[in-house]
Amino acid sequence: MIETSTAEVPLMIEGKATASQGQGYWQGVARRLSRDKTTIAFGVVLLLTFAAILFAPLLAPYDPYQNDMLHRLAPIGFEHHPLGTDELGRDLLTRLLYGGRLSWFLGITPVLIAFMLGGLLGVIAGFAGGSVNMMIMRVTDVFFAFPSVLLAVAISGALGAGIFNAILSLTLVFIAPMIRVAETATTSVRELDYVEAARASGAGSFTIVRVHVLPNVLGPIFAYATSLISVSMILAAGLSFLGLGTKPPDPEWGLVLNTLRSAIYTQPLITMLPGVCIFVTSICFNMVSDGLRAAMDVRS
């Protein structure tokens, strides 16, 4: 899933690096974003979803673990249960609100950790060059040798089910591409004239990285990272689907999707709900990430 996105990065970096860094650039980005109505619309939906799951304890009418066997698999619009109930009679609206917290957590955390760790390693590799670069990149290549889904399943299969193990395996899956993206970005910036000039003028490496490199590469790396969030969410749900991710009775969307499957012949509409949640969130993250990249791409 993530294998191709890295190929798009050089196109992005090129455009970015030819422009001068500084306030003008970021103001330009903000301006372009503010005119991009589609991205704003999806961003708003994303924020609303985030608010909903953040305030889940206030919004949810029930306890997500409270079951009610008399009313299991109730349809949408059932009294007191606007979105129906699941196979144990738990209110689906509540389960989805609380489940969103887990799904977002599993979507964002691995990407965040990979962004920080992978970004750091990639920038170091890109800036230092030589043997340091070689060491880091070759180890990355080993992890790159595994297709993402395979790696996630293999690591989770080895470690067992559970949120912590899922985060660990997903982080390991995303670190390799993050390192590579960060390294590519840093390498292209490193060659630039003003960076050479800064070096010639005797500035220390740390200063150069902080002042010249980071502002230039942070943008593209961040934009790439946001595109990984939806992948992470879908992969996490996929792990739960295989029995390797979240453990019951936690209401993560992927797990709810999995357990509701057998109700597809009795209450097909409610079985769609967790899938719809994953879908909507993914689309929003993807569209916002796209908008960010487009805004940062000066040439278009």
Add this chain to the structure above:
Amino acid sequence: MLLDHADIEKTPSVIIYLLRRVFYVVPIALAVSLVCFMLVHIAPGDPINAILPPDAPQELVIQVKHEYGLDKPLPVQFGMWLLHVLHGDLGRSLATGQPVWEELSVAVVNTFRLAVVAALLGFTLGSVFGGVAAAWRGTWIDRCLVGVAVTGVSVPHYWLGMVLVVIFGVELNVLPAMGAGPGGSSDWSWDWEHFQYLVLPSVTLAMIPMGIITRTVRGIVIEILGQDFITTLRGKGMLPRSLFIHVLKNAAPNASAVMGLQLGYLMGGSILVETVFSWPGTGFLLNNAIFQRDIPVLQGTILLLALFFVVLNLMVDLLQTALDPRIKRA
């Protein structure tokens, strides 16, 4: 994209870079096999369970462990396995006693068949959608197609597969719900009787590549169309058909690189789709092996898939670097 004079001067270092990359395949392959081995052995649960039931008598357990070398320290086990692999022997499945190589070759062919059909579907649709979206950029056509593309990568595809099975298999009864061929076997011939088993799984699997290729091709084509000399050529009255061929030639390198990588994803990432459809490919084999702790099968399959991916990555990298040396790495 096209080499110019300045780039040709850089060629020697490019060649050195390429040679170095090829050379690195060996240690990478070694490291990959080590990672496979470690992954498989961190797993909780005893590999002996693939052979013996949990209530087998203790002396039997000791005897079997010894026969399979499971009582030796891990580095020794790894060394022995590696030695066998170098001789082309992937060992025997603990669960079935069949040589791993035989099981793998059947599974690989099944997955390859599925991956290729899904790739053809995804790449064709993706290229068409991407090209059209770029050509009609900014219009509702563009927005529609981009929407389709984003949907492709945002939908949990295994869930979509289940929905398709319910619609087409159960309710409408026009397509089979599972398996790779009639009569419970994946013996193949290209007739409808066999092909109908491919339809739903390949459509499901093609969703993500379709989405990714659409966006990639769109981006590439937009960039090409935006180049100054295109405007010039258009001004000079170049025919749309020659323009189309020109775009195709220039988009091909990067687009093919992306498609190549996507093929790798399809080969290795089909585990979820294969589970939903009981498609007897490498993903299905892996899923079983993980839960049965069938270590030789696990190690052999992961190694093979990873090596395939390493070689694929390498070829894509070589292609990209040869065509665009500006993307240079240390």
Add this chain to the structure above:
Amino acid sequence: MNIRRFGLALALAGSLLSLSAAQAGETLRIAMTAADIPTTTGMPNNGWEGMRFLGYPIFEGLILWDLTHADRLATLRPGLAQSWEQAPGDPKTWIFHLRHGVKFHDGTDFNADAVIWNLDRYFKNDSPQFEAGGSGITRSRVPLLASYKKIDDSTVALTTTRPASYFPSMVVYVLFTSPASFEKAAHDWGRVATLPAAGTGPFRIAQVVPHQSVRLTRWDGYWDAGRKAKVDSVLLLPVPEANTRLAALRSGQADWIEVPPPDGIPSLKAAGFTISTNSYPHVWPWFYNMGAANSPFKDVRVRQALNYCIDRAALVSMLNGTAEPAIGWLKPNDPAFGKPLNRYGFDPAKGKALLAAAGYGAQKPLSFKVMISPAGSGQMVPLPMNELLQQNLKQACGVDVTFDVAEWNVLMNAGRLLPDSPGLHGAMALNVSSPTTDIGTMARFFAAANFSPTGNNFEHWNDAQFEAALDTAANATDPAAMQAAYRAAHERLVDDPPWLYIVHDLNPRALSKKVHGLVAAQSWFIDLTLISLQ
């Protein structure tokens, strides 16, 4: 005249066509819950489902099951041995008189040499035909076998470690493969699996496609002429996903599926499919870890309390009738159930009172971890079922239960660990199903001599009265005395419960209307020879 002749010809043609249609090589396609094909060498893995489909239909033993009655518990009947008895004066030795004129599917003779050869495969570690997998499985089912020998070409003697009247109910699990199969495969059991291997049963294996299917065909040379199969062939498919099985049935890819998802049952019935269930003791329990150092279950009151705290009817209703309440190891209407003092049911007041007497209450709630699996042979639908129990116990009796979800093999293995083993992850109960019930199995699971790790008594349960009853049963020669002792033993299992008895699995299967003749015997196994397709 012409019209009449024409009509006659038409009618004749019609009847010939329909006749040929009925005989037209119909294949019975069965979707099993196994994730992979059970081993096809004569001693299948994958638990009882393996035995059901890749065991008895193809490979037989000295003793077989009578699976032709739905109204009573399945009993034993003569198989490849036409009679057997304990040796006079030596109750540990059993003499089996083999049937004459039986041939394996490959044409070789079945005789005492074949029996000894097969027993060596399972019990003699250094024999050339020793097969580890089959040995492990058989030894755990027949733990009492001490030695065996050939007396003559049609008589063998099996000797047990101690007298056990129920030994025949263990012998039924030993199946025989043709020694010639092993020779043909150049002494490689891996190759025997795909040869295919030859047995003596009413079906023979025609083709094995690893990981995908096994095709069986009717064996017309079967020794029991009256029990020949009706269908021409059977196609066995491993389909571990319950929803995929359901889809396969509804899309016409299978005629018979094992264990449909309970929630899909109403829609199956509505679509015209038949759901077959049968009532036999197949307990889905929690094993109490009584032996652990800090186990709350050392106190019998706690063990009884939980049996009063669960609402079995609610669970049954959630499962759409594919289970029934279990209040003992056997079913309440079983003649051997006995009259225990405790009649379990949903009585939270009584449960809480017992817990209070044991020192648990609102100030000190009972809290423990249970190891469960997400799936597995005989485990039914463990996740929703256990979640329901968790809620139930909390609401009814204030008991806090947490789960350790482990993969099925790990859970099975846990049943053989010591009570304080780290492999248990601190679990105080295991959710492992118990598939058959006869005195032999009762001894294996509950006798004090069979504590884990050497035996199946995970709970380390030791009840003096039970031991006495078991001993009586083992040494009894009179069936009435055996039954009385069995009853007494069962009463102890109820009153001093080593398990939380939850439900009996009714082992549902769903069939298309084409399938006829199915007798849902009161057993884990089924007689495929009775099935016909229309």
